[in-house]
Amino acid sequence: MGKSLAEALVKFDEDAVLGEVTKRLDDGESPMQIIRDLQNGMGLIGEHFNTGEFFLSELLMSADLFARAMEILExxxxxxxxxxxxxxxxxxPKGDLHDIGKNIFCTVAKAAGFEVHDLGVDVPVKRFVEAVEEVKPQIxxxxxxxxxxxxxxxxxMDLVTEKGLRDSVKxxxxxxxxxxxxxxxxxxxxYTTDAMDGLRQCQEFLKL
Ligand code: B12
Structure with a gap:
């Protein structure tokens, strides 16, 4: 099941991807498990990119198709x-524009009751520190x-420590x-490579 979803993503087969996502949700499967399978598909696409079989256009197409699947899953x-x-x-952080995984984590954290202040992508070092001062987050x-x-x-992190804020946040x-x-x-x-595991760690940080 999961393998076919990842493979359909690698083939950019929109009908197969969206069809399988919808069917598996209708069958009662957890949306997070479906996201994990899509994430595996993205991993395969990354491998093809590494070997030169895929180019940036394929990365963009995969991101677009993932976004469509997320419209159904979110x-x-x-x-x-x-x-x-x-x-x-x-x-x-600065220099990095990837946000698909971040947005998934934000959604599950909000669903669990966290107030999430999302600074977006390509965030300068100083902006993180300003946000910690303004929002006073636990995390x-x-x-x-x-x-x-x-x-x-x-x-x-160095700036957070320099400002004496390190002990106030996990x-x-x-x-x-x-x-x-x-x-x-x-x-x-x-650290984590899985949104649900990250959520568990955040809950643990607060001893919830
Ligand atoms: C889609 C994609 C893109 C899209 C991004 C679109 C977007 N809006 O995000 C585009 C086309 C823009 C892109 C561009 C580039 N990319 Co790119 N991209 C990918 C790809 C194929 C998938 C990433 C993804 O979305 N995965 C699916 C999500 C769901 O998984 P995830 O991010 O891991 O998130 C999950 C968890 O990690 C977790 N999570 C994520 N964040 C957080 C945060 C917290 C706090 C928590 C708790 C959990 C959590 O939750 C998610 C769900 O479980 C990867 C391949 C790969 N193996 O990942 C390459 C990849 C990341 N890209 C790569 C590269 C090289 C680039 C470019 C430099 C290419 C180029 N030559 O221009 C540019 C860089 C642009 C920039 N400055 O950022 C490399 C990075 C190599 C490296 N080690 O540095 C990879 C690994 C491909 C490869 N070569 O194998 N890319």
Missing amino acids: PRLEGTAMDTIGRIVIGT LAFSALLTTAFNSMKGA VIVGGGVVTETVMNFIGADG
Whole structure:
């Protein structure tokens, strides 16, 4: 099932992708599991890009098709949380424009009751620190898909520490290329390549 969805995405077969997403939702499958399969498809597309079989135009086409699938999936992710359980400031750091995964995490975090302050993409180091000062979040979150974004995140973390704000926030970094090494490099408290796992870690940070 999952494999065919990933394969349909790699073939840019819009009817097959949207048809399977709709069918699996109708069959009662969890939207997050469907997103994981689409994420695997994006991973395959990245591999084709690496080997030179795909170009930037294919990355753009895949992003567009993913967005269409998300239009169907997103309403199913949204919950009806009544009370705010905590504040998250999130952004994709300077130099990085990827936001599909960040937006998915924002949706599930909001659905779980977090107040999410999304700074968008290509966010300068200073903007993260200003937002921590303004919003006073319990959690500062980065989404990074490019290795070149690691230095921007480290810069933001250094400035947060310099301003004496480090102890006021827990920091999590998410995104396809993120590993424990990246977490340690920037000095974060957690890392993940999965939105639901990230949500669990955020809830744990607040001891919910
Ligand atoms: C789609 C895509 C694009 C689209 C992005 C559109 C958009 N609006 O986001 C476009 C075409 C713009 C693009 C451009 C480029 N891309 Co690109 N792109 C991809 C691709 C194929 C898929 C990424 C994606 O959306 N995946 C699906 C989502 C759902 O997965 P995800 O992001 O991992 O998110 C999940 C989790 O990680 C988690 N999550 C994400 N963020 C966060 C944050 C928190 C706090 C938490 C808790 C969780 C969390 O939640 C999500 C759901 O579980 C990847 C391949 C790959 N393997 O990922 C390459 C990839 C990321 N791109 C790559 C490259 C090189 C580029 C370009 C430099 C290409 C070029 N030559 O111009 C440019 C850079 C532009 C820039 N400055 O940012 C490389 C990066 C290599 C590297 N290690 O640095 C990759 C890995 C492709 C490859 N070579 O293998 N790209």
